[in-house]
Every structure is written in structure tokens, then in C-alpha cells.
Amino acid sequence: MVYRFEKRGSGAVFTIDRPEKRNAINEEVMDGLSAAVEAVKEDESLRYFAVTGEGQSAFCSGGDLSEFHKLRTEEEAAPMLGKMADILLRMSLLPVPVIALIDGHAVGGGCEIATACDFRLVREGVKCGFIQGTLAITTGWGGASHLLTKSGRQDTALRMLTEARPMEARELLESGWATVLFPGDKFEALDRFVEPMERVHPSVHRAYKKAAVRRLLSAGLSGQVREEVAACARLWEADVHHEAVDRFLNKKK
Numbered sequence: 363m364v365y366r367f368e369k370r371g372s373g374a375v376f377t378i379d380r381p382e383k384r385n386a387i388n389e390e391v392m393d394g395l396s397a398a399v400e401a402v403k404e405d406e407s408l409r410y411f412a413v414t415g416e417g418q419s420a421f422c423s424g425g426d427l428s429e430f431h432k433l434r435t436e437e438e439a440a441p442m443l444g445k446m447a448d449i450l451l452r453m454s455l456l457p458v459p460v461i462a463l464i465d466g467h468a469v470g471g472g473c474e475i476a477t478a479c480d481f482r483l484v485r486e487g488v489k490c491g492f493i494q495g496t497l498a499i500t501t502g503w504g505g506a507s508h509l510l511t512k513s514g515r516q517d518t519a520l521r522m523l524t525e526a527r528p529m530e531a532r533e534l535l536e537s538g539w540a541t542v543l544f545p546g547d548k549f550e551a552l553d554r555f556v557e558p559m560e561r562v563h564p565s566v567h568r569a570y571k572k573a574a575v576r577r578l579l580s581a582g583l584s585g586q587v588r589e590e591v592a593a594c595a596r597l598w599e600a601d602v603h604h605e606a607v608d609r610f611l612n613k614k615k
């Protein structure tokens with residue numbers, strides 16, 4: 363399997379399990395994440411949902427370039443982009459806190475997955491960034507919409523997007539993107555993070571998360587995500603994008 367979905371204590375954890383591809387997202391992982399999001403939505407016993415990647419080389423390296431490189435035109439790219447953007451939107455609107463447990467690099471769509479979460483726990487030394495710009499495209503899974511809607515500072519958010527570079531953990535914390543930095547074991551960090559929450563009745567959590575969801579929806583997040591997908595799909599078909607992906611895929615040959 364290319365993912366795992368397991369209950370853990372008072373929560374559930376989805377693990378992208380493709381370390382040989384730096385936990386790149388393919389259709390199978392998308393379908394697994396979609397099913398996990400639906401299961402969490404229906405399970406009233408859960409207090410949180412965490413997403414992580416197998417191993418410490420990467421949380422997630424974004425879309426699987428070897429798989430999605432076959433998509434050449436705007437019409438071919440839009441369905442894939444829209445599918446993952448919808449999954450991440452539904453994940454962000456779950457009735458419980460959603461936690462990105464980042465134990466390795468989160469780049470491209472991987473940074474978008476983390477941004478769609480409520481909290482980002484980042485291991486010291488890890489780098490994260492919206493590197494889509496290096497491929498001559500924008501984010502395509504809603505990452506810019508989630509970032510600009512949630513960020514308290516538009517200048518910092520826009521800079522993170524337009525610089526299209528992996529940012530150091532300390533910089534991610536100072537920018538407000540990372541919630542906390544942690545040393546060592548990610549699950550010890552997760553337990554430390556959720557422990558104070560677990561002293562509060564779950565109905566309180568769900569009420570506050572509902573307030574956060576109301577704010578996201580009233581800010582027009584759903585429509586912004588749709589526009590973002592369309593913009594990325596338009597850029598996708600340009601030769602400059604396909605040439606950049608070719609360079610990455612052929613870099614070791």
C-alpha cells in the first residue's frame with residue numbers, strides 16, 4: 363500500500379508511504395486520503411486528524427511528476443488538480459483539528475497539503491516551500507488560497523509563494539506558517555501538542571473548529587480554490603512547464 367490510515371490514541375493518522383519517491387502523491391494516495399477524510403468526518407470519537415509522510419527524507423514532495431507529466435494540456439490537468447484541491451478543502455473543513463506532522467521536506471503540493479491543515483508541527487532542520495514556481499506553474503491544489511486566507515500577513519504569504527524556494531524551519535516559524543518546531547521523534551511531538559487539548563471536552567474543540575470553518579467559508583475559500591485550480595491548469599500546458607519537469611525527471615540520467 364502507498365498509504366496507511368490508523369487510529370492512534372484519541373486521533374487518527376494518515377501516512378503517505380512512498381519514501382522511495384519522497385512520498386510523492388499519485389492517484390492511489392489521493393483516493394486513500396479522500397477515504398480517510400470521509401471516515402474522520404463520520405467518526406465522532408476522534409479528537410484530531412494528523413497527516414504525515416513515511417521516513418525523514420520527505421513529508422511529501424508534491425504531485426508525482428512521473429505520473430502527472432503525462433498530463434499535457436489545460437483540459438487534461440484540470441481534473442487531477444481539482445480532485446486533490448477538493449480533497450484538501452474537505453480535509454480543511456473537518457470538524458476536528460487537522461495536524462500536519464512534518465518530519466521531512468514538504469515541497470510543492472506537499473507544502474499545500476500542510477497548509478490545508480490547521481496546525482503544522484515541523485521537525486528542526488526540515489525545509490518547506492511552494493516550489494511550483496520553479497516549474498513555471500502556481501500551486502494547483504488550493505495551497506495559495508488556504509495560505510492567503512489563513513495568514514495574518516499577506517506580504518509574508520505572498521513572499522512565500524512568489525519566492526518558490528524551500529524555507530528553513532526557523533524561517534517557517536518566524537513567518538507564522540509553522541505552528542511549532544520539534545526535535546527528535548514526531549509522534550512524541552504530536553502527543554505533546556495534543557495533550558493540553560485532551561484536557562478539554564471534545565465538544566469544545568468541535569465548536570471552536572466549527573467557528574474556524576465558518577470564517578474560512580465566509581472568506582470565500584471554496585471559490586478561491588476553484589479559481590486557483592483553473593489558473594494552474596492554464597499555466598500547466600505551457601512548454602516552459604513541461605521542459606522544467608523534463609529536466610527534473612532526467613536529472614540523474
Ligand SMILES: CC[C@H](C(=O)O)C(=O)SCCNC(=O)CCNC(=O)[C@H](O)C(C)(C)COP(=O)(O)OP(=O)(O)OC[C@H]1O[C@@H](n2cnc3c(N)ncnc32)[C@H](O)[C@@H]1OP(=O)(O)O
Nearest residue numbers: 382383384386423424425426427428470471494501502503
Ligand atoms: C502536481 C502539481 C503539484 C501542484 O501544483 O500542487 C505539485 O506538487 S508541482 C511540484 C512537484 N514537486 C517537485 O517538483 C519536487 C521534486 N522533488 C524534489 O525537489 C526532491 O526530490 C526533494 C527535495 C523532495 C528531495 O530531494 P532528495 O535529494 O532527498 O531526493 P531525490 O531528488 O534524489 O529524489 C529521490 C527519488 O524520488 C523521486 N522523486 C522525488 N520527488 C518526486 C516527485 N514529486 N514526483 C516523482 N518522483 C519524485 C526522484 O525522482 C528520485 O527517484 P529515483 O528513481 O531514485 O531517481
